[in-house]
Each structure stands twice: as structure tokens, then as C-alpha cells.
Amino acid sequence: MENATDYIAKVYKKVEQRDPNQVEFLQAVKEFFDTIEPVIARHPKLIEENILERIVEPERIFQFRVPWTDDQGNVQVNRAFRVQFSSAIGPYKGGLRFHPSVNQSIVKFLGFEQIFKNSLTGLPIGGGKGGSDFNPKGKSDFEVMRFCQSFMTELQKYIGPDVDVPAGDIGVGGREIGYLFGQYKKLNGFGAGVLTGKPIPMGGSLARTEATGYGLVYFTDEMLKDAGKSFAGEKVVVSGSGNVAIYAIEKVHQLGGTVIACSDSNGYILDLDGIKVDTVKRLKEVERKRISEYVTEHPTATYVEGSVWELEEEFQIALPSATQNEISGATAEKLVKQGVYAVAEGANMPSDLDAIKVYQTNKVLYGPAKAANAGGVAVSALEMSQNSIRLSWTFEEVDSRLKDIMTDIYVQCRDVAKEYGAEGDFVTGANIAGFLKVSEAMLSQGVL
Ligand code: NDP
Numbered sequence: 044m045e046n047a048t049d050y051i052a053k054v055y056k057k058v059e060q061r062d063p064n065q066v067e068f069l070q071a072v073k074e075f076f077d078t079i080e081p082v083i084a085r086h087p088k089l090i091e092e093n094i095l096e097r098i099v100e101p102e103r104i105f106q107f108r109v110p111w112t113d114d115q116g117n118v119q120v121n122r123a124f125r126v127q128f129s130s131a132i133g134p135y136k137g138g139l140r141f142h143p144s145v146n147q148s149i150v151k152f153l154g155f156e157q158i159f160k161n162s163l164t165g166l167p168i169g170g171g172k173g174g175s176d177f178n179p180k181g182k183s184d185f186e187v188m189r190f191c192q193s194f195m196t197e198l199q200k201y202i203g204p205d206v207d208v209p210a211g212d213i214g215v216g217g218r219e220i221g222y223l224f225g226q227y228k229k230l231n232g233f234g235a236g237v238l239t240g241k242p243i244p245m246g247g248s249l250a251r252t253e254a255t256g257y258g259l260v261y262f263t264d265e266m267l268k269d270a271g272k273s274f275a276g277e278k279v280v281v282s283g284s285g286n287v288a289i290y291a292i293e294k295v296h297q298l299g300g301t302v303i304a305c306s307d308s309n310g311y312i313l314d315l316d317g318i319k320v321d322t323v324k325r326l327k328e329v330e331r332k333r334i335s336e337y338v339t340e341h342p343t344a345t346y347v348e349g350s351v352w353e354l355e356e357e358f359q360i361a362l363p364s365a366t367q368n369e370i371s372g373a374t375a376e377k378l379v380k381q382g383v384y385a386v387a388e389g390a391n392m393p394s395d396l397d398a399i400k401v402y403q404t405n406k407v408l409y410g411p412a413k414a415a416n417a418g419g420v421a422v423s424a425l426e427m428s429q430n431s432i433r434l435s436w437t438f439e440e441v442d443s444r445l446k447d448i449m450t451d452i453y454v455q456c457r458d459v460a461k462e463y464g465a466e467g468d469f470v471t472g473a474n475i476a477g478f479l480k481v482s483e484a485m486l487s488q489g490v491l
């Protein structure tokens with residue numbers, strides 16, 4: 044039988060040949076494959092049963108047309124996807140992204156990472172993802188509603204509480220989930236368990252809105268503690284100003300750190316006294332305005348066009364929470380020079396492969412996305428549990444479970460990395476820990 048290294052290289056080559064243009068998907072597969080040699084070498088059955096080639100191929104992908112009418116009466120058409128990647132350990136679970144950049148490569152990279160993230164939560168959920176190239180920015184509520192209704196008219200054929208349970212991601216928050224749920228209900232009757240991230244009155248879980256950001260900070264706090272450090276007194280930069288960023292900022296401040304900057308896709312605000320999160324919440328969640336508006340209310344803060352990672356201030360902890368590949372190798376080098384000793388990812392794949400190398404060379408404490416941002420999907424799974432038993436838990440109960448789950452994920456990353464000869468390398472730890480459970484389930488289910 045071929046050795047583990049040759050097997051991994053052979054499967055990667057095949058993936059590359061199959062989808063040479065899916066750069067984000069190839070990047071996610073490469074990052075994963077680069078870490079799993081020790082586990083493949085230890086378990087020859089993984090090669091015998093060709094687990095890798097099976098795990099990189101989605102069980103199925105749907106692509107569909109979404110026609111809708113704008114406020115001027117023009118008929119618009121968007122393209123949408125749902126990738127049902129792996130049901131090895133549970134129903135497909137993962138968010139929906141509405142952003143003009145969405146294509147098959149992006150939903151596949153997100154769906155692939157979701158498999159291992161969901162496994163790390165310890166909850167019974169498989170991996171999926173979806174979305175559309177629809178851009179909600181600048182659209183009226185009624186336009187968003189009509190888009191969501193058309194989107195769900197098609198998507199409802201493929202989802203269900205025990206089949207596939209979508210939630211939010213970029214461009215999909217409570218408003219969109221509300222409209223999507225309404226249309227699902229109209230077509231199928233009230234089925235609370237079919238979507239998560241729902242508004243509270245229709246079966247949403249308390250603390251789901253906060254979960255990804257809070258979970259990111261809980262994970263980072265564990266990682267810092269193990270290194271003899273903490274958030275107290277540290278300067279932190281968070282990219283983005285959406286759902287994940289807002290609640291990361293809030294929790295960092297509760298733990299005694301100061302978030303000095305956050306951003307949107309146009310520019311960033313710098314407020315050395317600490318970002319006023321209530322202003323950001325109102326601007327972004329209620330008024331849907333640009334982050335530049337912040338400085339009109341807080342004149343001592345400054346607004347700069349461009350990426351937040353271009354700022355020159357010294358700081359210690361970076362929490363990228365906007366989008367994929369926002370940090371390149373060169374940016375990572377710059378961050379290290381500015382004093383950054385810890386990076387934890389709220390966004391999915393915000394650091395490219397070169398950036399990860401820079402963190403490793405410089406011994407930066409690095410919490411990869413799959414582990415660090417798993418709090419959102421973890422609380423989604425808790426929302427499914429509450430919907431199943433027709434009860435709702437208090438905020439404190441959900442938050443406390445979230446904290447335990449994030450601590451457990453950190454411990455898995457740390458201990459599994461050590462067990463497989465990569466102490467301190469939480470990328471390897473997260474990938475192997477997530478993979479072990481999924482591959483064991485696949486082996487026991489036979490060749491499917
Ligand atoms: P939101 O839509 O609420 O916010 C996204 C933020 O990121 C906005 O500030 C947006 O700016 C910025 N952004 C998006 N795309 C780009 C881009 N191409 N360049 C620069 N900035 C950009 O999304 P979320 O907060 O939910 O998601 C943020 C990240 O976290 C994503 O990577 C998502 O996959 C990940 N994630 C989300 C989870 C969740 O539960 N929501 C769970 C786990 C991970 P602008 O408004 O200008 O576009």
C-alpha cells in the first residue's frame with residue numbers, strides 16, 4: 044500500500060485536476076491535507092477505504108435560479124447554491140451567504156470546513172453551506188423579502204429538520220432568516236427545526252446572535268490563559284463590523300481588553316479609547332449604515348479608507364471577523380512587527396496559507412477558524428435541540444453551554460496536536476480532532 048504522504052499528494056492532485064478554477068476550495072483542502080499525514084499514517088484503513096477522496100467530494104450540490112422583482116418592477120435573476128457536503132455525523136448544517144462574490148468555489152470551501160467545525164462542537168451535525176450572489180446592500184426590506192421568498196421556494200425542496208438545516212452567514216441575519224422562515228412555513232407548515240438563527244418569537248435561541256463573537260473570545264481566552272496571558276489590558280483589533288465582529292468586541296470589553304479598531308468593506312475606524320459597541324450595533328444592525336458614520340458621533344475617533352490591517356498602531360491580539368483571505372503573508376509579517384502575538388479567526392479562512400506560515404514561524408498563538416468560530420453553529424445545534432424538545436433555555440443557560448463547548452474545542456485542539464506530534468499547532472489539532480470523528484463514522488457506515 045502507498046504511504047500516507049504519497050496518498051495525500053495523489054488525492055490533492057486529483058482534486059486540483061477536477062476543479063482547477065476553484066481556488067478557495069483548493070486552498071481549504073490544501074490547508075487541511077497539509078496537517079493530516081500523522082493520522083493517515085497511523086490508520087491504514089483511511090487509505091484502504093479511500094476516505095480522503097470521498098470526503099473532498101460533496102454528497103450533492105444544488106444550483107438554482109432565483110428570479111425576483113425589484114421596487115422599480117424590473118425582473119432580476121440571481122444564482123444560488125446549496126452544497127450538502129457530508130452527512131456522516133448528522134443532518135447537513137451550515138449557513139447561507141448572500142454576497143456578490145458567492146460562487147461554487149466559495150460555498151464548497153465553506154461547506155468543507157463546516158464538516159470539521161461541526162464535528163469539533165461535539166454535537167450531531169453534518170456539513171453544508173449555501174448562498175447566492177444576491178447583494179442585500181442598498182436593497183429595500185421588500186426587495187430582500189421578495190428575494191428570500193423566491194430563494195426559499197426552491198430551497199425548501201431540499202431541506203428539513205432531519206435533512207439539512209441552514210442558518211445565517213455574511214449578508215444573512217435575523218431579517219433574512221425571518222423572511223426565509225415565513226416562506227418555508229407558507230409552503231410546508233410551521234417547522235421550527237428547519238432553520239436556525241431564527242428571531243426569538245418563532246423558536247430562535249437566546250444567545251444565537253451573540254454566539255459566534257462570544258465563542259471566538261471564549262476560545263481565545265482559553266488559548267491566552269494556557270500561555271500565561273489574558274485579554275486584560277491588551278489592545279485588540281477586530282475586522283468587520285457585522286454579526287461576528289460586534290459580539291466579539293462586546294465580549295473583549297467585558298474581559299478587560301480594548302478593541303481599538305473595526306471595519307467594513309470600505310474602511311476602518313480607529314478609536315483608541317475603545318470602540319463604542321452600542322454605536323456600532325445601532326449603525327449596523329438597525330440603520331444599516333457605513334462604519335464611517337461612527338466618527339460623526341465620536342469625533343475623537345478617526346475613519347480611514349482601506350483595510351483595517353493597514354493601521355500602524357501597536358496592538359497585541361487580532362480577531363479577523365470579516366471574510367476569507369483578508370490577511371496575506373505580507374500582512375501577517377506586518378502584524379507580528381506591530382506586536383501581535385495572538386490571532387483567532389472569527390471569519391472563515393481569513394488568513395491565507397502564507398499568513399498561517401508566518402504565524403507558525405513567529406510562534407504566534409493561532410486559533411484557526413474551524414475551531415475559533417464554531418460557537419455560532421454550536422448554538423445553532425442547541426437551537427435545534429430546544430426546537431425538538433419544544434422548550435427554550437435562558438440566555439445564561441445557552442451562554443454557559445457555549446462557554447463549555449468552546450473550552451472543550453480548545454482542549455481538543457491542544458491535546459490532539461500534542462498527541463500527533465505537533466504541540467502548539469492548533470491548525471493540526473483542529474483538523475485532526477474534527478477529522479477523527481467524521482472518518483470513524485464514515486468507516487463504520489461502509490462505502491457510501
Ligand atoms: P455580516 O454580514 O454580519 O458582516 C460581515 C462584515 O464583514 C461586514 O462588516 C462586511 O462589510 C465585512 N465584509 C464582508 N465581505 C467583505 C469583503 N469582501 N471585504 C471586506 N469586508 C468584508 O457577516 P458575519 O459577521 O455573519 O460573518 C463574518 C465572517 O464570519 C464570515 O467569514 C462568516 O463566514 C464568518 N462566520 C459567521 C458566523 C455566523 O454565525 N454569522 C459563524 C461562523 C463564521 P460590508 O458591510 O461593507 O460588506
Ligand code: 2IT
Nearest residue numbers: 137138210212419420423
Ligand atoms: O460558518 C458558520 O459556522 C456559520 N455561518 C454558522 C452556521 C450555522 O449553521 O449556524
